[in-house]
Amino acid sequence: MRASIGIRDRSKPFKYLALGLWSLLVLFPLWTMLVNSFKFKNDIYLDPFGLPRAFNIGGYQTVFHNSPFPRYFLNSLVVTVVSIALILFLGSLAAYSCVRWRSRLARWIYLFFVAGLTVPIKIGSVNLLQIMISLGLLDTTMSVVPVYVAMGLPIAVYTLFEFIRGLPEELTEAALIDGTGPFRIYRSIIVPLVRPALATVAIFNLVPIWNDLWFPLIFIRKDDQRTLILGVTRLFGEYQTDWSKILAVLSLSCVPVILLYLAMAKQFIAGLTAGAVKG
């Protein structure tokens, strides 16, 4: 905690006001979604914001009854965790390499990754589909992992490059003089110091990977290999005129990723307090 030397924080009420207003702005839409998922279809139109007049769990029942939601959830979980682990590991290695390896090649490699930030990867869809077919991965849950890793690397390399670049070289200098190998340095010194950045990159990628619709749509057609959001969109089309069902589906789809984020956020905070540079 910062020890402020006895200066009263006159702006506290404004801070609470700003945060409080924003919290309302965030919670109200979520409340709307949740509360309407428990109403009967027509009651939603008659009173979109109040509590349910008659409690209806039909939406939730349909979701669990008609589709393998637990299976979808597991698939998404595996895909997300594996992809993020690979993005962080490969990305941080590459970023560290680009920062410390002083050569034209390193500069080109860095630009190569940064260029990837700019491209809509959808354009490569046909080629990717063909690659997946030839690798025999089509129609499997894991088929989307290499694509997500490839998509996440530019952000990882770009962000970690900036963070690692900002670390003072004195830290690694001492270790090098001691004779420590680069990988040890990476593992014991660099990684702990850039934990906040790693967590940022992880969270930055967590959401697009978890919520991605496009690649699961074109790579996966077997029902039990589908990811959660893909499963959700299908129900969307099927129930499009029944809001209570759709909202039940949407409410359920939020929960896993919020929980995953909370788990990762702990890491982020831990990293922040550990990595704060003390004079």
Next chain:
Amino acid sequence: MKRSFRTPQDNWIVWLLFALPAVVVYAVFMAFPVVNSMRLSFFSGSGYSLNNFVGFDNYVRLFTDSEISKRFWCAFRNNWIFFGITMLVQNSIGLLFALILTGKPLKGKGFFRTIIFIPVTLSVLVTGYIWKLILNPQWGALNILLSKIGLSSLALPWLGDPRSALVAVTLVSAWQWVGMPTMMFIAGLERIPEDLFESAQIDGAGIWRIFAKVKLPLLMPIVGIVTVLTFVGNFNAFDVVYAMEGANGPPDYSTDLMGTFFYRTGIAGQHPVGIPDMGLGAAVATVTFLVLFAGILIAGRLTGERNEDPGRSGAERRA
């Protein structure tokens, strides 16, 4: 000055091995498919493969054909508006929240941090649907609220009016993503050493002076990252418009962005025929790529200059 380490451990093979796995995965699953598809911008045709070489014809059509170029410039312009509003709203609010949350002790920091970040975790299906519901002219909370407080003249069809639709969609996008710049600014602010603050406070500096002279300069690298990521994210934006308005960017193409224009041209084709013009789509994607790459280079140049300044890190400053 930077010293280069020519110690026995610092040989290029190690660095190459560090970078190689990432480079390989990236090259096979992103670079190659994308470049190969961009190559298609020099071809035309359809079917199982494009094989009719037409040189720069697709680019010429993109900029001179009255229908196509009209859509292109409209999407381009809309994207800049989208970017401007996002920078103004999303990133300033993010900075504000980061400052509040890393400033003097406040009760419930963890709670607020989570609340701010929850929208980021939601699928755009969820945010698009809920906000469409809130902005609905018949049943939406916004218009009902406005009517109740006597402002029913303002109860407009937000998503249906070409003057307001883009702003509405952009604000929804900002609502969703505020958590990202907040988090990145927190990461940046937490790195600033405490004693810098303490010495400034002893000097009697007020909040604004501290912000302007101490926090802001040290935040600049983060501002750079956030700006670049916002720029790139906005010019690739597609999901939020697709979820709230549709791939045509209605009403009257006012919400058409480069992402939706590309999707319509190169992937989905125009409804209901649904046959894309992949060569033209590749041209659009290539042009988007060039715009973004130019933006990143310019931003890199600007922040690179800043990084040459003394005071790059607290440690160096005191050296």
Next chain:
Amino acid sequence: MKKGLSFKTIAACLALVVFASFAASAQAKVQLTMGSWRADDVTQMTQLLSAFSKKYPNIEIKFDPTNPPDYNAALHLQLQSGIGPDLMYARSYDTGIQLYKEGYFLDVSDLPGLKKVYSDLARAPWVDPASGKSFALPFCAVSHGVYYNQDIFKKLGIAIPSTWEDFLAVCKKLQAAGVTPLANGIADQWDINEVVFMNIMPNFVGGAAGRLAYETGKVPFNDAKMVAAFQAMKDIAPFCPKGFEALTYNDENALFVNQKAAMYFDGSWTMASFKDLKFNWSVFAPPPPKGSKGYVTFHPDSGIAINPKSANIDACKTFLQWLYSDEAASIVSNSVPTGFFPIASNAAKIEDAHANAFLQMTKSHPTDVRFVWPKLMSGNPSGYNLLQDGAIAVMTGKMTPKEAADSLQAGLAKWYVPAK
């Protein structure tokens, strides 16, 4: 001594194995997938397909639709990579012809008995005019009309209008009584285009003959009749709900269902959402302007095509043949999703009363297909878009009906030869 198996025993075993494997493969289930944009119809189509599997137990077909907004993109991508579904819905006319020309549909002209069950007219929407080949089996057509709340009409003493002018008067009367006359909105662009504008279009241009006059260049696309059609769209705008600029297809359904709106231009497929309504409703044909003939838009909506890259083409053909077989006729008619009408000439009577109301309209009125479908969608700017953007512009006051018609003519003239 080696106690080997005698030659006879070995031969018997081999024979058994060979026989068993043949038997197994003969009974091996063939699994087909059917792609479609009708995500709403999962329950009913699954029913239809399992009826087929009762007759052919070793063929199983899975109905695997994609949501409409994603359908074109996902399908085209999969077809391009050679992995599309075995069977798929095919849109009629240009939309389907293009996919056939790219080689994504199998030629099905030689299915036995095809021409007997489907007249040339019935097959035409799924025939490539250049080669005369059928690229899909005609499956279902849809009708369009004006749904109306009978209870509200009765309460206010309103009769079904017989002319367009009467219709507008009815709208005024409803509005005066505090009821929103029409449920329609424009946020879902395909909706206002296909089920409102193209619904009333034949009334203003003179049905199929009128459309042909435009298509052959006898009259320009901005003649008085077309201007009148756009004017009609402008005329209904004041009777649409407040905020109609942002109302989607689902919102419109909700308004009609909750009796907030008395009438609703829509297609027959929406009947499914109106199954358990608590009020009396029916449908009438949109009335023509005074002095003109009244038409109903009866549109060949979906055919079923075979993917030439399917691994089980014979199984696919078996399915198609079953679809139009006499024995399946009544199963098909009563299993297809509500609001879809089988095109086969041996189609059995449909039981649903409201569906029959629609059919009644098509029997008592001359019909035509959706205006732009046959010839006006293959170029850029597509006639579909020109009509859509024009209708929306006219309803929001951005263009006058004359300007919209002129823009239609100018746009089509860019590529449609007879319009030049």
